[in-house]
Amino acid sequence: MSKAKELNKKLSYKRKNFWKGATQKESDKATNFSEGYKEFLNIAKTERESIDFFAKELKNRRFSDIDSGKKSKKIFRLSRNKNGAIALLGKKPISEGVNLIVSHIDSPRVDLKQNPLYEDSKINLGLMRTHYYGGIKKFQWVSTPLALHGVFIKKNGEKVKVSIGENEDDPVFVIPDLLPHLARKKQYSKKIGDAINAGKLNLLFNSIPFIDEKDEKIKHAVKLNALVLLNEKYGILEEDFLSAELQLVPAGKARDAGMDRSMVLGYGQDDRICAYTSAQAIFDTKNNDKTAIVYLADKEEIGSDGNTGAKSIFIIDFIADLLKYNKEKSDSATLRKTLINSQILSADVNAGINPNYHEVHEAENAVHIGFGVSVTKFTGAGGKGGSNDANAEFNSKIISIFEKENVNWQIGALGKVDEGGGGTIAKFMAEHGAEVIDCGPGVLGMHSLYELTSKADIYSAYKAYNTFFEKA
Numbered sequence: 145m146s147k148a149k150e151l152n153k154k155l156s157y158k159r160k161n162f163w164k165g166a167t168q169k170e171s172d173k174a175t176n177f178s179e180g181y182k183e184f185l186n187i188a189k190t191e192r193e194s195i196d197f198f199a200k201e202l203k204n205r206r207f208s209d210i211d212s213g214k215k216s217k218k219i220f221r222l223s224r225n226k227n228g229a230i231a232l233l234g235k236k237p238i239s240e241g242v243n244l245i246v247s248h249i250d251s252p253r254v255d256l257k258q259n260p261l262y263e264d265s266k267i268n269l270g271l272m273r274t275h276y277y278g279g280i281k282k283f284q285w286v287s288t289p290l291a292l293h294g295v296f297i298k299k300n301g302e303k304v305k306v307s308i309g310e311n312e313d314d315p316v317f318v319i320p321d322l323l324p325h326l327a328r329k330k331q332y333s334k335k336i337g338d339a340i341n342a343g344k345l346n347l348l349f350n351s352i353p354f355i356d357e358k359d360e361k362i363k364h365a366v367k368l369n370a371l372v373l374l375n376e377k378y379g380i381l382e383e384d385f386l387s388a389e390l391q392l393v394p395a396g397k398a399r400d401a402g403m404d405r406s407m408v409l410g411y412g413q414d415d416r417i418c419a420y421t422s423a424q425a426i427f428d429t430k431n432n433d434k435t436a437i438v439y440l441a442d443k444e445e446i447g448s449d450g451n452t453g454a455k456s457i458f459i460i461d462f463i464a465d466l467l468k469y470n471k472e473k474s475d476s477a478t479l480r481k482t483l484i485n486s487q488i489l490s491a492d493v494n495a496g497i498n499p500n501y502h503e504v505h506e507a508e509n510a511v512h513i514g515f516g517v518s519v520t521k522f523t524g525a526g527g528k529g530g531s532n533d534a535n536a537e538f539n540s541k542i543i544s545i546f547e548k549e550n551v552n553w554q555i556g557a558l559g560k561v562d563e564g565g566g567g568t569i570a571k572f573m574a575e576h577g578a579e580v581i582d583c584g585p586g587v588l589g590m591h592s593l594y595e596l597t598s599k600a601d602i603y604s605a606y607k608a609y610n611t612f613f614e615k616a
């Protein structure tokens with residue numbers, strides 16, 4: 145090797161392509177890992193369904209509910225069917241700090257309004273009014289098969305779960321788009337973000353009117369028929385919609401993508417990819433010195449507000465209860481110190497470089513798909529506005545552990561400076577004084593109906609999170 149080559153190798157940073165560097169065994173592991181992940185994506189398309197999934201998993205793996213009083217090292221708490229925390233007690237006292245990984249289990253989608261059902265009497269169609277949730281590109285949600293998920297709570301308190309459109313023989317729904325022939329004024333003359341107004345996102349629900357031979361002049365017979373069908377299937381009345389939570393998501397399953405099957409295409413990978421990988425990581429954690437916690441948060445896509453979002457007191461309360469559970473002091477000073485002593489990975493997806501839009505990324509600082517999990521010092525917009533901006537000392541510690549344990553990692557910022565921006569849960573967790581850094585895989589087409597990830601990065605995220613729990 146020439147001197148220059150040698151020095152270059154020794155002195156320069158070069159991110160590593162996972163597939164190029166991995167042994168056959170490691171590549172196979174990455175490929176196999178994504179099988180369970182795809183199943184999870186298919187079962188858990190909403191935050192409620194994610195919590196249902198983890199509730200089953202926790203039961204199978206013999207974790208104990210912290211409130212059950214049972215003594216165990218493996219504990220959890222699920223809250224309001226929408227968020228939760230999983231903990232694995234370590235050898236050291238909790239007050240010396242925990243290692244926590246936070247991700248979110250909500251994804252951008254289109255919700256039904258509280259009073260959704262109406263009839264377009266002129267053309268005899270039953271429709272549902274919608275109100276979108278999170279940062280969607282509205283034009284992606286028209287002319288595509290949608291499934292309806294959610295819950296009704298009936299007057300007697302009974303909860304009825306809804307899922308229509310996921311099984312092969314289920315019907316699906318659609319928000320009809322305008323044909324190009326007639327879109328000149330309504331759409332083509334507008335900016336792309338304004339081309340489809342939120343008021344035009346009404347869902348086509350049904351089209352056969354209720355027939356009553358004795359009454360030929362029924363008002364809104366199509367709407368009536370929709371109510372009849374819903375009552376037959378779920379036992380609900382129209383007023384049960386008023387309190388319901390009903391969400392439209394892309395119908396269908398996550399699939400392998402690419403001729404080499406190296407990628408996964410599916411809805412809701414932001415951020416269920418981190419929820420799944422961090423949960424698998426804690427399930428496989430052995431001999432952890434510090435207590436490991438996986439925190440599954442809701443409502444990140446609308447600002448982490450609400451009592452199931454990361455800004456709520458849930459996780460602080462859980463850690464306080466963990467102290468008590470472990471027979472440690474749990475007064476507010478001890479709790480504060482515990483949080484300040486803690487280390488947190490804010491596990492959320494990052495923008496992978498889109499081959500069609502290189503110009504919004506800065507290649508040397510952006511995430512390359514297939515090059516492993518990314519470590520992101522800061523997010524935010526403009527001059528790092530609204531960002532956690534992790535400390536160099538903590539940043540270096542995490543990177544060193546990943547290097548030592550052969551985790552395929554890379555640095556990754558969201559986009560070019562002043563190109564736009566976005567935030568994660570990191571800053572809300574940092575408010576409690578812990579060390580926090582963003583760490584998660586890259587995604588192409590984030591917030592679209594079909595997000596794309598690399599199996600290399602899914603597996604690398606899992607490995608990174610497991611390493612963090614065992615070594616950090």
Ligand code: MN
Pocket residue numbers: 248414415444492493
């Ligand atoms: Mn996210």
Ligand code: MN
Pocket residue numbers: 414445591
């Ligand atoms: Mn998001």
